[in-house]
Amino acid sequence: MAERSDLWLDLAADIPITPTPWAMVGDFNATLQSHEKKGPGNFSMGSAAESFCNEQWLTIFQDSSQVVLPRIASDHGSILMTAIASQCPLNCPLRFHQFWMDHEEFNNVVASSWFEWIAGPPIVVLTSKLKRLKGVLKTWARSAFPHIERELEDAKTALNQIHDQIAREGMNDYLFASEADVKTGLVKALENHEKIWAKKVRIRWLKVGDRNSKYFHLSVKMRRNKNTIRVLKRPDGTMVEGQNQIGEYIVDFFERFHKEAPIETHADLLDNIPKVLNQMDCYRLDSLPGNEEIRRAVWELDPDSSPGPDGFSGAFFCKCWSLVEVEVCNAVRQFFSTGYMPHGVNNNFLVLIPKVEGANTLDRFRPLCMGNFFCKIISKVMAMRLEPLLLRLISEEQGAFQKGKLIHDNISVASELANLMFSATKVGSIGCINF
Structure with missing residues (x-):
C-alpha cells in the first residue's frame, strides 16, 4: 500500500505546473480499487498497463488512442499509443451558433440578404436564399465575433x-x-x-x-x-485503415445496403385491407397547409436538434420567422401540391454512433441522418395530420404502435398470464400467446 501511494504521489509531482501537454504510458502495476481490474478472474495486483494524458494533450492531439499488442515472451502486453494532431476538414459546413442571434445587428444582416430578389420555384427560392445567407453570415461572424x-x-x-x-x-x-x-x-x-x-x-x-x-x-x-473511427473490419476479416479508405468503404457499404431491389407487386392484396378512412379524411391529408399550420409545426420541432447540410437549426427559423415565413410556407405548399423534391434538397449528413466500446464493424454502429430543417417541417406537418387518425388505423392488438405503450409491455402481460394460470389451477398447460 505504501509503495502504491508513493507511485501516485511521484506521478502527481512530476506533472508540469504550467499548462503543458503531457502523456504517460507504462505498466504502473498498481491499481487502487478492485473495479479497476478488468477482465475475467479474481482481482490481483497484476499488470495495469495504461496511458494517461491531460486536457492540453487532447487539444493538440484529438485523435489519440492506445492499442495493447499481443503478449509474446512476457505476461505483459506492450502498449502502442498513437497521437495525431487535429486537422480541420477542407469541406467543413456552416456551424450556426445561437449566440449570433443575440447580437444587435443580426436581424439587419439577415434581412438585407433575405429580401434580395431570387426568381424560381418556391423550394428553389428558399434553398437559394439560405445558401446565400450562409456566406453572408460567415463573413459577418468573422468581424462580429473574431x-x-x-x-x-x-x-x-x-x-x-x-x-x-x-x-x-x-x-x-x-x-x-x-x-x-x-x-x-x-x-x-x-x-x-x-x-x-x-x-x-x-x-x-x-x-x-x-x-x-x-x-x-x-x-x-x-x-x-x-x-x-480509426479502423474497420470487413465481413471477410480484412481490415480497412486510413481516413480515405474508411470513407470509401462506408460509402460503398451504405450504397449497396440501400440499393433498389426488384420486387413483385401484389395489388390484389390491397383489396383485402378494409378502408377505414373516408373521403373527407383523405381530403384533409392531401390539402395544402396554411401558414398557421406550418408555423405550429415549426414551433413543435426541437429548436436545438442537429442541423443538416444547410447548417440552420430550428432556432434560426423561430427567431427569424417574420422574415422567412413567406418563403418557407410557399416551399412547403409546393411540395404538397407537386409531391416533388428537387435534387439535393433532401441531402443528409450520415453520422455513425458506436453502440459499444471498441466498435470496429459497421453493424456495431448506429447510423443517424441529420437532414435540413425544411424537410423536417414537411415530415412534422404530415405527422400532425396523421395523428388524429391513428386510433382508427391501429387495431387494439397492435400495442407497440399505440401512444403510451411499449412492445415490452407484451412480455409483462404474458408473464402475468402464465402466473395466473399456475396459481388458478393445479394441473394446466400454457399455450402459444401471440401479440
Whole structure:
C-alpha cells in the first residue's frame, strides 16, 4: 500500500505546473480499487498497463488512442499509443451558433440578404436564399465575433488591469464606470464561450447552474476521441485503415445496403385491407397547409436538434420567422401540391454512433441522418395530420404502435398470464400467446 501511494504521489509531482501537454504510458502495476481490474478472474495486483494524458494533450492531439499488442515472451502486453494532431476538414459546413442571434445587428444582416430578389420555384427560392445567407453570415461572424477564446482572455486581462489601477490610485467615478463596462463585456464573453461549447458537447440535461466551460471542453474532446473511427473490419476479416479508405468503404457499404431491389407487386392484396378512412379524411391529408399550420409545426420541432447540410437549426427559423415565413410556407405548399423534391434538397449528413466500446464493424454502429430543417417541417406537418387518425388505423392488438405503450409491455402481460394460470389451477398447460 505504501509503495502504491508513493507511485501516485511521484506521478502527481512530476506533472508540469504550467499548462503543458503531457502523456504517460507504462505498466504502473498498481491499481487502487478492485473495479479497476478488468477482465475475467479474481482481482490481483497484476499488470495495469495504461496511458494517461491531460486536457492540453487532447487539444493538440484529438485523435489519440492506445492499442495493447499481443503478449509474446512476457505476461505483459506492450502498449502502442498513437497521437495525431487535429486537422480541420477542407469541406467543413456552416456551424450556426445561437449566440449570433443575440447580437444587435443580426436581424439587419439577415434581412438585407433575405429580401434580395431570387426568381424560381418556391423550394428553389428558399434553398437559394439560405445558401446565400450562409456566406453572408460567415463573413459577418468573422468581424462580429473574431475569436471567442481571445475575446474572453482580453476581457479578463482588461478587468485585471482596471483592478490594478484601482489598487494604485483608489476608486473614482471614471474607474468605477470603466470597471462596470469591462465586467459587462466579460459576462458577455463568458456567455458566448459557454454557449458555443455547450452546443458542441450537446449535453441536454444541463440547463442551469454554474458555468461549466472546462467540463464542456473535456466532454467534447473525450467524445470526439471516443467516436473517431480509426479502423474497420470487413465481413471477410480484412481490415480497412486510413481516413480515405474508411470513407470509401462506408460509402460503398451504405450504397449497396440501400440499393433498389426488384420486387413483385401484389395489388390484389390491397383489396383485402378494409378502408377505414373516408373521403373527407383523405381530403384533409392531401390539402395544402396554411401558414398557421406550418408555423405550429415549426414551433413543435426541437429548436436545438442537429442541423443538416444547410447548417440552420430550428432556432434560426423561430427567431427569424417574420422574415422567412413567406418563403418557407410557399416551399412547403409546393411540395404538397407537386409531391416533388428537387435534387439535393433532401441531402443528409450520415453520422455513425458506436453502440459499444471498441466498435470496429459497421453493424456495431448506429447510423443517424441529420437532414435540413425544411424537410423536417414537411415530415412534422404530415405527422400532425396523421395523428388524429391513428386510433382508427391501429387495431387494439397492435400495442407497440399505440401512444403510451411499449412492445415490452407484451412480455409483462404474458408473464402475468402464465402466473395466473399456475396459481388458478393445479394441473394446466400454457399455450402459444401471440401479440
